[in-house]
Amino acid sequence: MTNTTSDALNNLEDRFQKLVTRKKTQQLQSNALVTLPQWPNGMRGTPNACLRSALFAGVQGNERIAYKKRTLLAAVDGIEVRYLGVQLNQSDLDVWMQIVHLSRQQLPGFCVTFSAYALLASLGRSSGKSQHEWLKESMARLGGAFVEITFQGRHTFGEKGFLRYYRDENTQRYVVELTESMLRLFEEGYTHIEFEQRQQLRKQPLALWLHGFLSSHAAPYPMKVATIHRLSGSSAKTLRDFKYRLRKALDALVSIGSIESYVIGDEAVKLQKRPSPTQQRFLNGNSH
Known part of the structure; x- marks a missing residue:
């Protein structure tokens, strides 16, 4: 890779980080989520709204459907989930849970950085080309979905995407910012998921x-x-x-x-x- 290309990539990453830092400052001046809950390394903290609904469906990847309008998904009483985009499934939840896990000791608004190889390895996946493409597809689904969740008919969180990201195509390194509305779901209740058990499934x-x-x-x-x-x-x-x-x-x-x-x-x-x-x-x- 030439110095010119390297400088351009570094500038893009710097710009991404500065945008996130600016947002972080604005959030800290408002009534923003201060920090994520803490949980042991063997657990994965997950909002109950993601576990008690069809938002992350129990379907195979080849069974996905595309919701072409704001669709009401099944959920337990007290939660309404509306969704626009390509159906998310449990493998997408794995990716989001792992990124949240990596972010749990940072203030919302800061980025978390990881390599595609490290994330795939943490999920028990191989690092071949097909798995890298699978991760790119999952990140795109998580980034492009529009989710609207209402609790007890009182307040609604709406956001396009669970995350925003920058990817260096040469190193396959990701810089990811988790969207605050989705992180605020933790305020409505969350669960510790036993990661080792989940890996066995x-x-x-x-x-x-x-x-x-x-x-x-x-x-x-x-x-x-x-x-x-x-x-x-x-x-x-x-x-x-x-x-x-x-x-x-x-x-x-x-x-x-x-x-x-x-x-x-x-x-x-x-x-x-x-x-x-x-x-x-x-x-x-x-x-x-």
């Missing part, structure tokens, strides 16, 4: 969605099969087909110790799981 999108959803509940309640089908954004055309996928996904959760047992009835699913220490304190009526 790779390429099992419905199991991944269930893992996140169930992690966000201290004591799972019986749920209708049709409700899980709707909330997960599943592409299964019939409930019979979905029940088959659901059984395989729940078997996977039992095998990694995420849940202890389950029973799928004619209409409802009943689960047994051991709450985490934090969730147990919640169940005992203590704050965490």
Whole structure:
């Protein structure tokens, strides 16, 4: 790479950093989110709105659909999610969770820098050309999506994109700024996701969605099969087909110790799981 090209790339990165620093100063002068919550290195903090809805669907990449208008997605009571863009799935959530994890010790508005190789390795992926292209596609989906989330009908967060980024095409190094509206979702409640368990569920999108959803509940309640089908954004055309996928996904959760047992009835699913220490304190009526 010539010195002229190198200087141009450095200037572009400097400009990106200056824009972010200017925004950071403006945010600190307003009622901005001060910092992200902290969590252990083996966990991934994730807003409940991302786990209790079809925003990051439990579907394979080849099953994605494009929402061509502001579409209301399935979500639990109290949350409304509207979305415009190419459907996000659990692999996109992996990317966003990892970037948030890298950013958790920085003030919102600052950039986080990483190499594509390091991010792929952290997600247990190889570093071949196809995986680099997969990461570029995921970053584009996360950057281009328009998300609008309303809580209890009281206030709405709307933002184009979960992140903004600069990429050096020679080094494949990323400089990423996470959008503040999406980070503010943490203020409405978040969950610690056990990263090692999640890694064991790779390429099992419905199991991944269930893992996140169930992690966000201290004591799972019986749920209708049709409700899980709707909330997960599943592409299964019939409930019979979905029940088959659901059984395989729940078997996977039992095998990694995420849940202890389950029973799928004619209409409802009943689960047994051991709450985490934090969730147990919640169940005992203590704050965490």
